[in-house]
Amino acid sequence: MxxxxxxxxxxxxxxxxxxxxxxxxxxxxxxxxxxxxxxxxxxxxxxxxxxxxxxxxxxxxxxxxxxxxxxxxxxxxxxxxxxxxxxxxxxxxxxxxxxxxxxxxxxxxxxxxxxxxxxxxxxxxxxxxxxxxxxxxxxxxxxxxxxxxxxxxxxxxxxxIKSRFSVTQNKLEIFWALSGDKTNNIPGVTGVGVKTAQELLAKHSRLDDMLIDDEIKPAVKAKLEAGVENYITSLALVTxxxxxxxxxxxxxxxxx
Missing domain, CATH: 3.40.50.1010 (5'-nuclease)
Structure with missing residues (x-):
């Protein structure tokens, strides 16, 4: 073997x-x-x-x-x-x-x-x-x-992983793309921190689904919409x- x-x-x-x-x-x-x-x-x-x-x-x-x-x-x-x-x-x-x-x-x-x-x-x-x-x-x-x-x-x-990040393994890259990573200076979505990212990922696995969810707070939705470009950049960097x-x-x- x-x-x-x-x-x-x-x-x-x-x-x-x-x-x-x-x-x-x-x-x-x-x-x-x-x-x-x-x-x-x-x-x-x-x-x-x-x-x-x-x-x-x-x-x-x-x-x-x-x-x-x-x-x-x-x-x-x-x-x-x-x-x-x-x-x-x-x-x-x-x-x-x-x-x-x-x-x-x-x-x-x-x-x-x-x-x-x-x-x-x-x-x-x-x-x-x-x-x-x-x-x-x-x-x-x-x-x-x-x-x-x-x-x-x-x-x-x-x-x-679940204990450390409060998200499942298959959502880690999306989690870091949303919340950013200070260690590597990866921006994430401005205004979306660790806690908000965890709450979003408890319900969704894709940014696209978050953007069309009317139950997400308007202030959070606005941050997601404004941060799409940063999200795409961050996701590429953490993958x-x-x-x-x-x-x-x-x-x-x-x-x-």
Whole structure:
């Protein structure tokens, strides 16, 4: 049986790096060394837990299509610390030491690469485990695709999603398109916050249906009508692509 392990590399690295991040530059290299060791330990643990036959750690490329589609995408994000960005090759080695291949796309985001790989694997009846704390992967959960939070040591369930967002999994992307996402500077519909979006989605699954529902408050309806363009933009930004040209096949990422 084939099992595919997909690691959101920078998500794992940055979470590990943030623990006890030193304030003084003279301690940075020691911290990087310790973090590399922890990343390698995490990779070995994940290989064992997933019984992976194939695995890849995917890094982010530079300026994906989302930055060109929406110029303010991730505008409020703090840049990666220089001490971390200048040592990513050491972290890549930490993965390869365990037999996990690394993939560094030129421009594509790791999220889209991982979504493409997981979807293709599922279609080929290969189970996939995505390791990330990024909520953007949650719409992918299915019988063939699991999301694992390494830091909580738990697989995320559909019940976890409902408990966290108060909407069902199949409505997540619409929920984020309505309410926006401050983490990635995705606008959403102006004036429609989390609570209003949850109330709308308790009754409807499509914006079109909301726009023709006479029971929705006029003030909310007006915001929806004025925010259609922002909604369309936001929905495109929060929806993972599953059609990226990868350039390698499953046999190329067999655990070495």
């Amino acid at each position: 084939k099992n595919l392990l997909l690691i959101d590399a920078l998500n794992l690295i940055r979470r590990i790096y943030a623990v006890n991040e030193p304030k003084h530059s003279e301690h940075q290299q020691a911290h990087i060394t310790a973090c590399c060791q922890r990343v390698e330990q995490a990779a070995r643990s994940l290989l064992k837990k997933s019984a992976a036959t194939h695995a890849v750690a995917v890094f982010d490329g530079d300026k994906s299509w989302r930055y060109h589609f929406y110029s303010k995408y991730k505008e409020n994000r703090q840049p990666m610390p220089e001490s971390l960005s200048s040592n990513l090759d050491r972290f890549a080695t930490a993965f390869t030491n365990t037999g996990i291949k690394c993939f560094n796309p030129v421009h594509d985001e790791a999220d889209d690469i991982i979504a493409t790989l997981a979807t293709k694997a599922a279609k080929a009846n290969v189970s996939a485990i995505i390791v990330s704390t990024d909520k953007g992967f949650l719409p992918l959960i299915s019988e063939e695709i699991a999301i694992y939070d390494y830091f909580k040591k738990s697989t995320i369930s559909l019940e976890d 993972l692509r599953k059609d990226i040209e990868i350039g390698f096949s499953l046999k190329d990422i067999r655990v070495g």
